[in-house]
Amino acid sequence: LAWQNTLAPLRKLRGSATSVPLPLAALSPSKACSPSPGRMAQSLHSLAPPALAGDTKGRQRLLPQLRRAGALSPAVTLRPRRRTCQISATLSHSSGLDSTALIPPSASDYGIGGAALDVDAVTEAELKENGFRSTRRTKLVCTIGPATCGAEQLEALAVSGMNVARVNMCHGTHEWHREVIRRVRRLNEEKGYAVAVMMDTEGSEIHMGDLPTPSAKAEDGEIWTFSVRYFNSPLPDRTISVNYEGFAEDVKVGDELLVDGGMVRFDVIEKIGPDVKCRCTDPGLLLPRANLTFWRDGSLVRERNAMLPTISSKDWLDIDFGIAEGVDFISISFVKSAEVIHHLKSYIAARSRESDIAVIAKIESIDSLKNLEEIIRASDGAMVARGDLGAQIPLEQVPSAQQKIVKLCRQLNKPVIVASQLLESMIEYPTPTRAEVADVSEAVRQRADALMLSGESAMGQYPEKALAVLRSVSLRIERWWREEKRYEAMELPGISSSFSDSISEEICNSAAKMANNLEVDALFVYTKTGHMASLLSRCRPDCPIFAFTTSTSVRRRLNLQWGLIPFRLSFSDDMESNLNRTFSLLKARGMIRSGDLVIAVSDMLQSIQVINVP
Template identity: 90%
Template sequence: MNRTMVTREDGEIWTFTVRAFSSPLPDHTIIVNYDGFAEDVEVGDDLLVDGGMVRFEVVEKLGPDVKCRCTDPGLLLPRANLTFWRDGSLVRERNAMLPTISPKDWLDIDFGIAEGVDFIAVSFVKSAEVINHLKSYIAARCRDSDISVIAKIESIDSLKNLEEIIRASDGAMVARGDLGAQIPLEQVPSAQQRVVKMCRQLNKPVIVASQLLESMIEYPTPTRAEVADVSEAVRQRADALMLSGESAMGQYPEKALTVLRSVSLRIERWWREEKRREAMELPNVASSFSDKISEEICNSAAKMANNLGVDALFVFTTTGHMASLLSRCRPDCPVFAFTSSTSVRRRLNLQWGLIPFRLSCSDDMESNLNRTFSLLKARGMIQSGDLVIALSDSLQSIQVMNVP
């Protein structure tokens, strides 16, 4: 749905249309970007825009145009998602037939591949088939590509096929704004917790997004409820939190980011001080005997780190897999990941607790350790006497030592 940002007023009549306009849009007109819209809606339907931030009631249909009355006013953003409800239920028949990846999306994907992006996020993923199709396309277009595919969980179909989608993807995003337009609002918190938990169990990074600090689009400070919401996402041990409108078009993007960071750091520090280690069962995710060894090493290292109160964990990794396994355990101390791959280093930034560095590693563990000690001491990240546990995926090893 296309329109520049504007505020809707209660009772105003607006025209939703599938027609294209080469000149400026007429007043009170909104373009809808799928052709069957006018046929699918009925008089009396409720249109929810941007996850329910603005609501309209359909009052008249005139060919390609649909006249609607604004019943819940608010700020409407360009390219906002649109859903419609009939008799209290989401109308899904047409939505289910809409392509998850549009023709324009494929052009954007080609651009991303050419530019070497690290992640591509797919909206309204209905099944694992969409993820597998995109991964095959990326591999065919660029055989050396290391692009990760993130599934945005924001529909009923996404929740219905959640496990298969997460297994097929390289990570997930809980897009709560659009999700809240497809399921009852009171179910969004439990859906978020379910996605976060499943991603961690399957060792996939998870991002919590949408409306974290929504009021900071217009105001310099968040509400206390928003701070509590951010705190809960951190307590659920999500890998990342993402701002949307707050940074994309808000008046205080830097302040919003500062608030998000300070609240997250404070809750994580409190979690460590209180030693609130959740007893989550982490199922085996290894697909080979070698991976199983890595998994056992990481589980043991994280447990040792917490019990011994070590100051840092080091992990030397080629593909990033051992670092991700260590992150999955959520140890109390910082985890420094060292890899020779630039793309792996960038990708690891998304995962919980990891501080990645690009470093050419060798099979000589002592040489690797001496180089990392010098690097981190120079940056003030460790100091002489600190207790460290070091892991290596190429050597399948674990060592405990003090920093010289």
């Protein structure tokens, strides 16, 4: 629908309760929506009769007429339908809803366990104190490790803004991870948070084994031994085990060995049976299970590595564990093709038919970049794992690769996480470097859905401070973006696979444009599956998006996407009743005020409503 034609009169809505003239000659107002004293509304319907819906030439004659009349945008098409297709778009404005229709808050509305509206205390306090515009749009993912696995530490991270807790299956046992997951779930139940759980598989790429200590420091010039032998006793001093049995055969004297994407570098100086002697050339911190790559004559050596499976036998055991524990996301390391994603999704569906676990593809290899679009289309989201990616492509290409991945994910409506070494120095120091802050700012400016802490929160000395830096930088860059009115010129291509989805997509695109032009305070979306909330997030509107859903698991998954504030709320197909109830509950908690202007959309009734909070 061509909402541009309605924007001029709609701008007068804030102080007016009069009906809105809609100059759409091809459409007629529905008599069923007659105005009442407290509410003025017009409902517009576009009908495609069955005969016309099946007539290609007829559709070609009708579409130009509708578009000239302003009834359809260039992106809308009429497709063959067996039954009459009705497109309904409602623009309504209210300067004051009938107060008798509002549901008074009950005592349970203020609790958590039996509440009609689930929202975490931090979001509630932020909205009360600072209003809609202060809310952070970029989401934050924290890797949980020894420094943050306790109940108190997890709550501290949630209070500081953690949206997703990541458990890395490279480290720890199933028992340890199970306890962390259950602590996060308990925190959600008791405090009303919607912290999602992401399980990250180890992958079958070449990596180090466990270390006798949480970390080890390699100094310049030191000789270290990388070995494929099995040790019954503790590892000898300056010895590192390697998981790949062909490691000693593949490397050659003179090769350069990169640990964790180049955080530490070694030169291979000698091979003795299963042992490879290396001299440290770039000192740094060695972490357990760090990825290993080796270069020869300036090129990555990957022939044998490319033959390793994407999902190892250990990964399948970990995936079974994740399904059993009901994690929200499973991220797959070193994805080479879309086939792996399809295979995993079918496996999850077969093992747990009621499961709605989302699959995140980690983009961290040359193969991932070669098959980027097909991988992202097949997955439910992507992670830019810059550490390992930087070990396989020249470092100067990593920024452009990141920007390309972020842009493509947004175009295809898939959430994207920027990860690895965001605040690496804060593992040891309480303040970040200026370059790290600039790096975080660039990721926020690119409108990535989420930023992720790895070692900073898993085993760093200042996990809460690192999270606070991400939060403050995100808020500042987002505010600057809005103040400068930097609306992107990015074209969002149509992604719908059905006529009904096309309508939803058009409605969300139009609602986001209207929200920016009318400077509304918030967008409300009522969604059972989360799809329309995701479409709104894709548009990156200026105002926050309140996503109301009946499902606890959908609420958690939406917590990864840009700009969404997810609530759990029981609602019906009656939008008037839903809005009245929502206004009542939010006003009772002090989260909205009378006079706030909101736009409401729903995936039950494909409509747009512009409303002043009574």
